[in-house]
Amino acid sequence: MPTPAATASARSGIRVRPLTEHIGAEVENVDLSRPISQAEFEDINDALVTHSVLVFRDQDLPPAMHVDFSARFGRLVGHLVKRFSVEDYPEVTYISNVRNEKGEMIGADRAGMVWHSDMSYFPRPMLGSMLYGVECPPEGADTEFASMFAAHDALPASLHALLARSRGVHDYAWHYANYLSHRPPLTEDEKAKAPPVAHPALRTHPVSGRKAVYLSEGLTRTVEGMDEEAGRRLVVEVSQFATQPQFVYRHKWRPRDLVFWDNRSTMHRATEFDNRHRRLMRRTTVEGDVPF
Ligand SMILES: [Fe+2]
Structure with a gap:
């Protein structure tokens, strides 16, 4: 199937150019360094629901405007680990390998290297990020995004039937112990803020009504009511099925890119890079609804 054609909005002037058949679009003719109009907001929101990942190139986005734009879409939630926040902006998190003068990481380092949907371990996971x-390394450090709509629609019937009656157990402390052991351990207080939570393995997008896979290798420990190991094997099988290349858009970062993704219909992961290069990214996350 070819990539869909670009469209332009008469009401806002925004142009949306799809990047692959299933996922990703570049949004052109909008300036995020100033407050956006209602028409721009509605067109961006529609494009997010349709394309799941939006790329805005060449944007000037100081933390204040990053917060301003993000907050149009809902309540902002800062990182569980408070020391990764941008000074004076607790809702903005550094994703970075840069160290401060004391030698401490200023942000989340080697974050999200395994497929996941952001903060799915909360009762109300993130709508978007x-x-x-x-600062972006000259190569590597790409972000891959997979369409959980496309993955859902391609599920074999028997697997679909099983998942339709299953709930995944999302567990941050388990994730941290397994994938983030290079960082200082979580404090008891941090652990207490994110006890394991179960969500439907297939969720309904609250705006479009489309169904999406909602299990991830990185944050879904197992399946509720199943033997721990058997549930884990099912999670990994589904996550691997759902992230096949035909469902994926791979973003190669340039400085001044803003990427806005819908966590209700995607999974993503970071990829390796040469750690001699500095990587400095800022992230906001917007709270969503209880999955159903
Ligand atoms: Fe992430």
Whole structure:
């Protein structure tokens, strides 16, 4: 199937150019360094629901405007680990390998290297995330995004039937112990803020009504009511099925890119890069609804 054609909005002037058959679009003719109009907001929101990942190139986005734009879409939730916040902006998190003068990481380092949907371990997981490139390595450090709509629609019937009656157990402390052991351990207080939570393995997008896979290798520990190991194997099988290349858009970062993705219909992961290069990104996350 070819990539769909670009469209332009008469009401806002925004142009939306799809990047792959299933997922991703570049949004052109909008300036995020100033407050957006209601028409621009509605067109961006529609494009997010349709394309799941939106790329805005060449944007000036200081933290204040990053917060301003993000907050149009809902309540902002800062990182569980408070020391990764941008000074004076607790809702903005650094994703970075840069160290401060004391030698401490200023942000989340090697974050999200395994497929996941952001903060799915909360009762109300994130609607969306906005990641802005300040300093990007010349190669590597791409972000891959997979369409959970496309994955859902391609599920074999028997697997679909099983998932339709299953709930995944999303567990941050388990994730941290397994994938983030290079960082200082979570404090008891941090652990207490994110006890495991179960969500439907297939969720309904609250705006479009489309169904999406909602299990991820990185944050879904197992399946509720199943033997722990058997549930884990099912999660991994589904996550691997759902992230096949035909469902994926791979974003190669340039400084001044803003990427806004819909966590209700995607999974994503970061990829490796040469750690001698500085990587400095800022992220906001917008709270969503209880999955159903
Ligand atoms: Fe993430």
